[in-house]
Amino acid sequence: GGGSSSGGGGSSSGGGASAPAPGPQQPSRPAPGPAPAPAPAPAPAPSGNAAQVAISFAKAQLGESYILGGAGPNVWDCSGLVMMAYGAAGIDVGSHSVSSQYNTMQARGRLVPFSQRQAGDIIFWNDGSGFYHDAISLGGNTIIAAPKPGDVVKIQGLWGGSDIMPYVGRPG
Numbered sequence: 001g002g003g004s005s006s007g008g009g010g011s012s013s014g015g016g017a018s019a020p021a022p023g024p025q026q027p028s029r030p031a032p033g034p035a036p037a038p039a040p041a042p043a044p045a046p047s048g049n050a051a052q053v054a055i056s057f058a059k060a061q062l063g064e065s066y067i068l069g070g071a072g073p074n075v076w077d078c079s080g081l082v083m084m085a086y087g088a089a090g091i092d093v094g095s096h097s098v099s100s101q102y103n104t105m106q107a108r109g110r111l112v113p114f115s116q117r118q119a120g121d122i123i124f125w126n127d128g129s130g131f132y133h134d135a136i137s138l139g140g141n142t143i144i145a146a147p148k149p150g151d152v153v154k155i156q157g158l159w160g161g162s163d164i165m166p167y168v169g170r171p172g
Contacts, residue, residue, distance in 0.1 A: 050090070053088055055136060057086045057089070058136050060150075064146075073082070079101055079134055082135070101134055102124050110169055111167040113167060119138050123135050123136075123168055133147075
C-alpha cells in the first residue's frame, strides 16, 4: 500500500501535472483574454484612502525640523513633505518644488476650486512673483505643513490670505 495521499497540505505551489505532458511542445498562448488597458485618469474626485495615507504620513513627521531642501527622513521643507506623504500613498505629485507640484496637478486635471477643498487636498501659496509654499489640508481651515526655517512640521490654521491660490490639488 502506501500509495494514497490525503488532500492538500503540501507546501509546493502549482503541484504536478495531472496528466502526462504531451510529446510535442504546445504553442504558447497569449495571456487569457486581452489585458485591460490602463484606465484613463478619473475626473477629480475625493482621493479617499490615498489622502488618509498622505495625512497619516505627514502626521508621523510632526515636530521634525524644517530644513530647506529636506525630504525626510527627519527633516522637511514644505514640498518635500507633500511629495513624500503622497509618495507613501503611491502617488506622484510632481518633483520637489511647489511650482512643479502645482503644474503637475494642473496638467493632470486635478485642480479643484479652493471653496471645495477637503482633507488631503494640497493648498498652494503664490505671491504674484511665484509659488512659495504648499501644505496638506486637514479639512476646513486646518493644514499640516513644514512651514519655514527654524520651525517644525506642525498642524496650523490657514494663513496667507490673498496668496492662497484659488485652486487646490487633489491627487489621485
